[in-house]
Amino acid sequence: MRIVVMPPFDREFFGGRDRLELDAPTLFALVGKLDAEAPGFAEIAELRAAFAIDGVFTPDWTRPTAEAAEVILLPRVSGG
Template sequence: MIMPPFDKEFFGAERLSLDAGNLFELIEKLDAQGPGFAKIARARVHLAVDGVLETDWTRPLADVREVIVLPRVGGG
């Protein structure tokens, strides 16, 4: 699932079905669908894997059911 603003800004859809070996590869595949996405991903994106925020983008995705692309939230 791709959350706003990325759904409209890059993809025109809130759901995409992509196969990827890890989160780095997923970002590359998302960039192929929405050019420029990879460039902003590190600074603007959090990834939740099966409902848990994941910071290790080398994490294998073989048994994962869902990755959610979320905007980073700043503040304190």
């Protein structure tokens, strides 16, 4: 599946790459694969990262991704 990496993660962890091709059965497994590509990513992912699977935001890291065409990795937004 295509992984779209949004700023600042593209520069901070992936050497400016904003597109990756990885396969993983769940978001949790995907975080592990992203960490293998960019050591240290998993340490910050829970606090700083959010994911959208085929355009739908999901906070559930156990959600299957095997059939997904695209996962977008974006910074978590907070506010009131």
